[in-house]
Amino acid sequence: FCFIDRTSTSSDCFKKPKTKRAKRFLEKREPKLTENTKNAILIKVIQKIPNPYLFFFRKNITRPFEDQTSLEFFSKKSDCSLFLFGSHNKKRPNNLIIGRMFDYHVLDMIELGIEKFVSLKDIKNSKCPEGTKPMLIFAGDTFDLNEEYRRLKSLLIDFFRGPTVPTIRLAGLEYVLHFTAMDGKIYMRSYKVLLKKSGCKIPRIELEEMGPSLDLVMRRTHLASEDLYKLSLKQPKALKPKKKKNISHDVFGTSYGRIHMQKQDLSKLQTRKMKGLKKRPAAKMTEEDEGISPKKSKSVL
Amino acid sequence: RGKPPARGERLAGCLAAMAALCVEELLARAEQREAEPHRSVAVQKELELEFDLGNLLALDRNPPRAAGAQRESRLRSLARDNTQLLVAQLWGLPAGRAEGATGPLVAQLPEPFYRLPREKPLPRPRPPTRWEQFARLKGIRRRKRTSLVWDEAAKQWRRRWGYARAGGDPARDWLIEVPAGADPNEDQFAKRLRDKREKVARNEFNRLRNIARGALPGRGLHPTGHQSRAELGRATQVARVSTASLGRFQPRLPKEPAAPPPRGGKKRRFEPLLGDLAAERSRQLELLRGLGSKKPPLDLTRAVNKQLREEDAQAAKGKGKKRGQRGKRGRQRPGGGKGKKGGARRQQQRPAGRKRS
Numbered sequence: 001f002c003f004i005d006r007t008s009t010s011s012d013c014f015k016k017p018k019t020k021r022a023k024r025f026l027e028k029r030e031p032k033l034t035e036n037t038k039n040a041i042l043i044k045v046i047q048k049i050p051n052p053y054l055f056f057f058r059k060n061i062t063r064p065f066e067d068q069t070s071l072e073f074f075s076k077k078s079d080c081s082l083f084l085f086g087s088h089n090k091k092r093p094n095n096l097i098i099g100r101m102f103d104y105h106v107l108d109m110i111e112l113g114i115e116k117f118v119s120l121k122d123i124k125n126s127k128c129p130e131g132t133k134p135m136l137i138f139a140g141d142t143f144d145l146n147e148e149y150r151r152l153k154s155l156l157i158d159f160f161r162g163p164t165v166p167t168i169r170l171a172g173l174e175y176v177l178h179f180t181a182m183d184g185k186i187y188m189r190s191y192k193v194l195l196k197k198s199g200c201k202i203p204r205i206e207l208e209e210m211g212p213s214l215d216l217v218m219r220r221t222h223l224a225s226e227d228l229y230k231l232s233l234k235q236p237k238a239l240k241p242k243k244k245k246n247i248s249h250d251v252f253g254t255s256y257g258r259i260h261m262q263k264q265d266l267s268k269l270q271t272r273k274m275k276g277l278k279k280r281p282a283a284k285m286t287e288e289d290e291g292i293s294p295k296k297s298k299s300v301l
Numbered sequence: 302r303g304k305p306p307a308r309g310e311r312l313a314g315c316l317a318a319m320a321a322l323c324v325e326e327l328l329a330r331a332e333q334r335e336a337e338p339h340r341s342v343a344v345q346k347e348l349e350l351e352f353d354l355g356n357l358l359a360l361d362r363n364p365p366r367a368a369g370a371q372r373e374s375r376l377r378s379l380a381r382d383n384t385q386l387l388v389a390q391l392w393g394l395p396a397g398r399a400e401g402a403t404g405p406l407v408a409q410l411p412e413p414f415y416r417l418p419r420e421k422p423l424p425r426p427r428p429p430t431r432w433e434q435f436a437r438l439k440g441i442r443r444r445k446r447t448s449l450v451w452d453e454a455a456k457q458w459r460r461r462w463g464y465a466r467a468g469g470d471p472a473r474d475w476l477i478e479v480p481a482g483a484d485p486n487e488d489q490f491a492k493r494l495r496d497k498r499e500k501v502a503r504n505e506f507n508r509l510r511n512i513a514r515g516a517l518p519g520r521g522l523h524p525t526g527h528q529s530r531a532e533l534g535r536a537t538q539v540a541r542v543s544t545a546s547l548g549r550f551q552p553r554l555p556k557e558p559a560a561p562p563p564r565g566g567k568k569r570r571f572e573p574l575l576g577d578l579a580a581e582r583s584r585q586l587e588l589l590r591g592l593g594s595k596k597p598p599l600d601l602t603r604a605v606n607k608q609l610r611e612e613d614a615q616a617a618k619g620k621g622k623k624r625g626q627r628g629k630r631g632r633q634r635p636g637g638g639k640g641k642k643g644g645a646r647r648q649q650q651r652p653a654g655r656k657r658s
Contacts, residue, residue: 031421178380232418
């Protein structure tokens with residue numbers, strides 16, 4: 001017995017899309033093997049960052065920690081899985097909630113307090129073009145020892161990673177985000193990378209402070225349970241690269257293959273047939289010898 | 302005493318001296334430069350960094366020493382060192398030139414290693430539909446159809462379906478020929494409309510059936526945290542009934558409404574003692590009437606006909622099973638009408654007393 005749930009939220013399986021465009025829209029949003037780049041919703045944030053992966057909202061979402069339904073609703077409508085919620089009140093001044101969703105439900109949410117903020121505009125120098133994939137560096141052993149910090153690291157990587165690309169232009173590595181966990185605070189700094197000449201192939205790096213820099217303090221967290229987190233980490237088997245068996249590679253790049261053969265009877269091996277090597281009875285052989293030599297002498301003469 | 306050097310010679314001498322100086326300077330500078338980069342690209346760290354080049358990520362496990370005063374400059378130098386190491390790794394990747402020999406230098410990034418949670422759950426493989434199963438069995442493969450079809454009547458390439466299609470729009474026909482075996486009084490236009498509606502309905506039914514086949518049993522019964530009131534009600538009902546005694550001895554939940562009165566069932570039901578007096582009176586009078594009448598309670602004719610009808614129905618079901626598997630699905634068999642007519646005919650032909658053969 002299995003019944004079709006007509007009031008389920010996945011009503012797209014009952015409503016067939018009428019146009020090709022609608023069909024493409026739904027296909028883009030359904031679960032896939034290789035996923036789309038994650039989009040983020042920014043709510044009530046003072047700065048507006050134009051970026052193809054960000055959506056700017058200013059709706060009635062008051063307290064993400066208490067009620068998550070409106071957040072989830074907006075995430076579903078805009079197909080965004082990351083969100084950033086800024087607020088300010090007496091109890092929690094300069095609050096920033098950073099979070100992500102799994103299947104349009106809140107997976108992890110971490111509340112950070114901003115202690116010091118230097119914006120893009122305050123630092124007057126040339127910036128890197130928007131949309132540059134940043135280099136991310138996390139310094140500090142707290143990011144590995146503390147469970148909350150570990151999740152925060154994962155969240156920040158998810159947020160700032162950008163689209164996954166197969167190749168990258170080496171001269172275009174201009175932006176680096178550096179996170180340091182020290183004394184219970186997290187220092188986030190953005191630098192512009194200047195590649196200077198050095199004698200060898202690898203350039204010397206000089207950094208120039210650019211971009212926003214924040215001093216953050218972790219406040220409340222709402223982390224997903226272990227099994228839900230494990231479920232969200234599951235990768236499809238199809239994506240794992242299939243290891244080719246019996247092929248090995250040399251240091252020099254030569255590839256070697258192994259062939260497994262059955263046991264062979266070497267006495268019965270089929271080699272090239274040469275009439276002269278044919279097995280003959282011994283008497284016949286002596287006659288032939290004598291026969292052959294006069295012929296030979298004849299030809300020589 | 303030699304002559305003093307000529308102007309040209311003097312010039313040459315000066316130039317040579319200058320060149321020697323320049324060369325020395327150049328050599329000195331080159332030496333300096335050589336010594337420098339070995340210092341400037343190298344970075345000393347206690348613990349090695351962990352790299353995930355697919356994400357352009359570096360993880361430094363060393364406890365940072367940037368506390369107190371000059372924090373900004375210390376942070377910046379730490380960042381510089383870490384970035385230097387990361388860039389060194391990136392430069393070590395296999396690189397090529399994009400867009401020909403003069404294009405920009407481009408490195409091949411490996412797959413991202415750091416596992417990040419997915420956005421949506423993994424897609425479940427859906428079971429093959431009835432057609433897919435059949436096609437696989439028969440070895441039928443999908444043919445790619447051309448988008449345009451040659452229309453003989455219009456002598457033109459027309460699209461296969463849609464606006465101005467090849468066969469002419471069937472809905473706009475002002476004339477439909479009555480086919481050979483059809484009833485001349487039948488409305489062919491209505492018939493066409495009816496057939497189309499049936500086809501659409503059957504298609505939709507099959508689509509929903511395919512979806513239901515793909516749905517796991519117990520769909521909508523697992524707690525997801527975002528179910529509506531109706532869904533939860535259904536889930537609680539199923540949970541109640543899933544006991545060994547089918548929910549008969551399950552106590553109601555605190556705020557659950559009282560159980561609805563049981564209806565149906567073939568077990569004995571007793572009416573309440575002081576219920577509907579009028580119904581009780583009429584029931585008792587009916588009973589008395591039956592007792593007082595002279596007619597026998599069992600109508601033999603009707604009983605025999607009923608038995609014969611049942612036998613015929615059994616026989617028909619046996620035959621129909623074999624035919625139904627081969628025939629078209631969805632064709633409605635007017636079983637009700639046939640049965641009624643047959644019964645009336647038989648009643649005339651077979652009087653009471655006829656023995657079963």
